[in-house]
Amino acid sequence: MALPALASETELLSRAVGDLAQRTGFPVAFGGFETANMVEVTSVVGNRTQHLSGLVVHASRGLGGRALVEKRPRLALDYRSSRNITHDYDRAVLGEGISTLFAVPILLAGRARGVLYCGSWMPAPFGEGTARTALQVAGDLATELRVRDEVHKRLALLPAPTPSAPVPRVDAATREQLRETYAELRGIAADVPDASIRRRLSVLEARLSEMSRDDTEPAEVLDVRLSRRELDVLSCAALGQTNAEIAATLTLREGTVKSYLQSAMAKLDAGTRHAAVARARRGGLLP
Template sequence: MTTPAADPVSHAVGELVRRTRFPVAFGGLEHDGAIHVSAIAGARTRHLEGLVVQRHRGLGGRALVEGRPRVTLDYRTSRTITHDYDRVILGEGIATLFAVPVVVTGTPRGVLYCGSWGQSPIGDGAARPAFRVAEELAVELRVRDEVQRRLAAMPDPAPSDGLPTTAREELRESYAELRSLAAGVQDAAIRTRLERIERRLAALSGPGEHAGEPEVRLSPREHDVLACAALGATNAEIAAQLDLRETTVKSYLAAAMSKLDASTRHAAVTRARRLGILP
């Protein structure tokens, strides 16, 4: 069983099975003091469906509270965990279970599990990909949190005059920060979903004024740099924010200005907004 592809937990669980040697994976986020398993991949039975793991209980409950991975090579005989969920885990036939917390800005937000039906030692070849998947999920959750926070903080649009000035500036800051966060995401599927959110944010400022002009295509990095420049950031500040060299920032900015037929960064930002490239 898996949840829809738009669910980041479902995507992460699928990646666990694909990238590690574990045949079964499942996971969920924490709500009201418990992990609610929302995605499962590779299971042979339906025992794992609807599983809710309380904090401190079982392997995942310990991983959530401690904020670090936990493993048992023989779930049935383990003396280091509570056995509240034996009916579910043993019902699926799992022997080795590996639980990795999803930590967002220092706070455990969920747990991803990898399991096998036989006793399987866990080496770097299995652990590192699992850690990487958990990190990618944490990045996406952080980005989603930030987007929702900023959108919730924006005033309602004026009924006739479009967005108020404060709301527009907040929108532009949100857009630039989202691009900065997304720049560090390696997973192609996650980047695609983030790009959809970016387009929605850009669309909130209204349609471009020059819709009939030839389309200008900026590279992702040119777009990132220009979005930061639109907030008045210096080249040094942009470099620090995007983890680039200052000379690289200058190069991307120059390329964006050339494509936008602009002689200054201010003119490039203005034309990008008119074209609907930036909010």
């Protein structure tokens, strides 16, 4: 069984830039990742010229450079006359004809990983709702990058696939690490409001689940359907977490966790959570 490929950073950035333009309604959006205190613009949508493509923004310079260093959004309602930024990049920004420009950093583990921008060619009102939307897009991108980084770290532990075994099998210790990542990923996905982001995260879940499957355990055909939340709770229980720890991981009430566990146990005809986990694994519901 071939495994779905992980999206590259470039693909994730391109999606986020497209989402930013669509969701804010601003006609032009662009962005790039940080390298050596510089952000190179590698993705642009809605542009009318080539001025923005390949633009390199240095830390603390211009609107995006300030957002990068200060780790907070920056807004220029009238970019041309703004006195709050340096004008190192006027040739690119004004050459594109941008008047209002908003820059938001992509924050990952306290570090600004890059910057997203959205702008308009005419002075435009910029309300709190638009700012929240842009921050959400940047936050969703940061979540996908964090998940991708974690999955890559786990996949690096795996043996290389071969023609006879396209899905590499792993030892017991690595399998537990993959199962832990699977549970963490479900916890992250549970807090993501964007349905398209959740669907992309589910592809990674399937990848981890397939890789961490234990072929030595007897398979079982189950006529059981667990809800997403029941699977979330059960995957955490599989790591030995208590109800309180599961509640903290999934941002649920402890009583709610108990209800989901009891429901999953009943569906799986299991007397304990450990028995429920074992049966779910035999049936392929959990890795």
